Amino acid sequence: MSGRIERPRGTHDVVPAEMPLWQRVTGEIERLCGLYGYRKVLTPAFEDTALFARTSGQGSDVVQKEMYSFSDRSGRPLTLRPEGTAPICRAYLEHGMHRDPQPVKLFTIAPMYRYGAPGKGRYREHWQASVEAIGSTDPSIDAELVQLYDALLHRLGVSDYHLELNSIGCRACRLPYLTRLEQWLDAHADRLDEGTREKAATSPLRVFDNYLAKPEAVRRALDEAPKIGESLCEECVAHFAAVRADLDAVGVAYTLVPTLVRGLDYYSRTTWEFIGPMENENSTISGGGRYDYLVEEIGGPATPGVGFGAGLERLLLALEAAGAGAEAPAIDVFFALQDGAPRQAVAVWLAELRRAGVAADTDYAGRSLKGQLTQAARLGASATVIVTAEGAVLRRAGQRDEPLDHEAIVGRLSR
Template sequence: MGDARRVDPDADGAVPAGDDRLLGPRSGDDARRRARAQPLPDGAARLVKFEAPRGTHDVLPSEQPLWERVIGQAERLCALYGYRRISTPLFEDTELFTRTSGEGSDIVQKEMYTFTDRGDRSLTLRPEGTAPVARAYIQHGLHREPQPVKTFFIGPVYRYAAPQRAKFREFWQWNVEGMGSDDPALDAEVIQLFAEFLHRLDIRGSWLELNSIGDQKCRPGYLEKLDAWLDEHAGELDEDTLAKRRTSPLRVFDNFPRKPENVQRALAAAPKIGESLCEECEAHFAEVRRYLDAYGVEYRLTPTLVRGLDYYTRTTFEFMGEALGAQSSLCGGGRYDYLIEEIGGPPTPAVGFASGIERLVLSLTEQGAEGGTPEVEVF
């Protein structure tokens, strides 16, 4: 502490803008000159104007603390729950997504950034994170490790969709995946993890919607009933819903809260998958609810809740929020017991979720949250 005598007692006082003391050294400091602030040249306004591509955005230094708060909390909780980080390439073989998401899904039909490389290979910027993690699980023999293999991923994904508030073409996604177990306790664990995340960040006005969409045993019989009902009531549905029916009848319920009110009223009378669950799926769903009750996680049973990707089975869930001014999804997920087998791996039940970082940051911003001032080390 012998150098404490050199501390300027006025050092914590405000220095007026433009004060030359900001540019030069103090006595005893390194004598190198500091760069002066310089205005843009007179001709700068005439330069070509470049902006971030439509549907993308910059995260400025002033915004970084809130991003770090969100991502840091996600990382800490994943570590606490035993989930390990995994990273995958930004692009994959296109077939990985067409096989897993479904040829008729919005992602495959409208939203993928696909290109052919110089080796004449069709590649796609990842539109979601689960299929790449499943591919890595197979490729690197993770099925030979103790199961379940619990991983998380945080990184950018790409979808060509109409840019809206809190909806971008390049956005950051947080994925949590538990692969190698059909235990309903794992379903409840990933749900409770995100509920705890919202609690720790104090994101208010959110709720959990929950459903089961059955599996390959009970879903075919249900789809026959649904198809018959849709034939009778096709005149009550809009073109978007009819188009979804042509690719997958279950998808008529996709984005149910955002459908026109008359379509919602019509579909409310349609047969629901919950009425046709087999004994095994019904028992699994009951156990998921029992675990959530034990955790103290509240939920709303939502029989119209399906996911927009073909690989989901049994449990589906979505955390909704009102912080952005309208009902908005903060997190969506569910079980995908056949995905890994579909792309060449062994039969491997799995469950997980995905959450958009930008939506979480905007939710906090709307509540007036601040990221805090980064710590500065002084030498």
């Protein structure tokens, strides 16, 4: 077989030309999480399938349609990580972090895996930042997480976005609401499309999920359906009011969207989405909410939590739309070699300079001297050393050439 092998559909390579902007984004996420007191955690790329089936909900699109699940050679059911919250909560419980001072503030930047139709900003393997605060019911920490992502967008230079906010209540107020909603959905089933009717049968609250992607007639019908915000208990009303008050205090603008729900069963109370510049179903650049029952679902004590996931690829699209960029790192020194230059000595100089923290490179392609000088410019070298058999010339832009003996090169460039 001699056909060319290409990357699997729905995946992508981050090539060197794209890496400066990628590293700018991930570096800013790490710096900002550090400023807010969130510590980095890494979890396995695959987990026990039950972790996601139990927490995401059997009726969710993730469980029914999108998970990459398989059995290993011992017959254990495993799933490639489709989202970051449940694995972080599993690690929180498994490593006894529930006995640490609460809340425990954690984040990760890692690839996630979901089977779906690939498109712009939608990959089957995609990278996501997950930022979680576990162990507190304080509404101020809901607002802190929203403000953290809002600050990230500002620091990266993204301005074309808006924040949508809602509360989907707690167990106490959601059950009576779901009874009302189910009755309404049964009475108006003829106005709904097949996908929405399927959701109504398995997980009624999710009929509002991905609202903008639904046909216009279905959206009009759902606009008339009872909304969870009309059925919140006193505690949920107070919690949501406190979240909004904190966001108002720190100047984070938002729009209340009564149809906003999240696509996984573990969410409760505060839910939010940041909507970016892409005008399609992939316009959500970050989404999150409170998940006060998740740790219980995986065998732990009753433990509140709140967090968000943010796709890196969609954030990069928002940066590109804003005209943002990042420069590739330049090298400090490039050695251009004339015929007869001592190659072994150059190898020694390179090693010594690199040990001293000086980024240095030379030609390995047999270029002419002119070609080597062009390569030095491509690499953004601050200094070029033209090496001959007898000596060298140090060349910097805007300065006179400086002759050097071989023995003086490392000392001169290490200053």
